[in-house]
Amino acid sequence: MRYSLFNVIVNGLTKNRFAERAWRDPEPKPEYDVLVIGGGGHGLATAYYLAKNHGITNVAVLEKGWIGSGNAGRNTTIFRSNYLLPGNEPFYEHSVKLWEGLEQELNYNVMASQRGIVNLIHSDAQRDVYVRRGNAMRLAGADSELLDAAQVRTLLPFLDYDNARFPIKGGLLQARAGTARHDGVVWGFARAADKLGVDILQNREVTGFTRGPDGAVTGVETPRGTIKAKKIALAVAGSSSRLASKLGLRLPIESLVMQAFVSEAIKPLIPGVFTFGAGHFYISQSDKGGLVFGGDLDGYNSYAQRGNLPVIEDVLEGGVALMPLLGRLRLLRQWAGLCDMSMDGSPIIDIGPLPNLYLNAGWSYGGFKATPASGWCFAHTIARDEPHPLTKAMRLDRFRTGHVIDEKGVGAQPNLH
């Protein structure tokens, strides 16, 4: 069924008695052309573009819990393409372009809203850095605009502009950046992939792999049986090292926890997203009215999927210093997700490193924005057995050859990216 206004009215009046399931709940086939492990945004987008762009429809997505139970359902929903390095920027700009048409593409309301992002500037040095970044973005065809303090003040009048330590001197604006509803993105890709014949298999944890004599990966083991496949694609974000270890692989990844927060709902206040990089704080407002914000990683390796108090205090202190009115609001909820922090802070999309295997990992705390482009490029990599031109720099062997994509320049220290 195609969703439309007519549809919404009819289903509303008939109390959804004739509404279809958004996607099927099929029994697995014994063998697939491609098995995608991980029902987050990236896994589902990969399956969708395999079917849509490459005509490969004998595909299943295996998810250990429910789809979107990982970081796809835990992030702060920001998409943007304000990266610096040539290995990253064109990829993220492609993603923003895909966000711009995603609702029509998927026939699903993912609530993508291009409300803009401002990175605040507090010093001359920081301005130089953002000028360079803004130019790099423009070179890759993205939009960027340098704002002075007065321009930032008209956009965000409620900030403390005269803080002694971090006075606001301006900002870098990307007007085409924005937010989307994270669950909607998961459901939209799932429904659209299912329509093209992809099987979405929930509550199927991959616990091991079957291997051929040459070491090739030939299938997966789950508590409910073995499933064979010609190609097997890993897209399990924070669980990448755990799953790869079952294949005897060690990855350039460490898992750390990142927290997010939401306040009680208030009337529209914040027009877009803004970031306080110097103070480790960023914020936007959801359509429901809650202020959605976050800051730094909890700085040590963890699979706990919950955060600790020191970072909560740190984020809130940064937030209140910049935006004093935040102190008048009540915090409603706080949660955490498992981030697959790569050694250079940039992602990995590649063929291998074993026969029949494909790897999508290392999204760190920034993979939501990448969801459509990651699916687009990973599907290309799997279907054609060659990297997509936009992800040529994101291969696994860059760590061996020294071609790391280190946006922050902090080196192989994942808790600092």
Next chain:
Amino acid sequence: MLIPCPYCGARDAEEFSYRGDATPVRPDAAAPDAAEQFHDYVYLRDNPAGAFRELWYHSAGCRRWVEVERDTLTHAITATRFAAEGRRA
């Protein structure tokens, strides 16, 4: 999280700076396969979910490097020692 420093006793984790995995050992730069070994040492990690040996620096305390055995699923700390002793172990 409280980290029992072998010198200072139990102290808030905020007093420490984090280095990460304590197990990689710096390879011999003169080894014939040094480039490969350094790739392994600098970039590849076991990244276990469970028991983990890691290095913390007690920067706001005794300023010594401490090796901590911690469970990455529960954050429970089972043992700590000075890093130099951990190396010898």
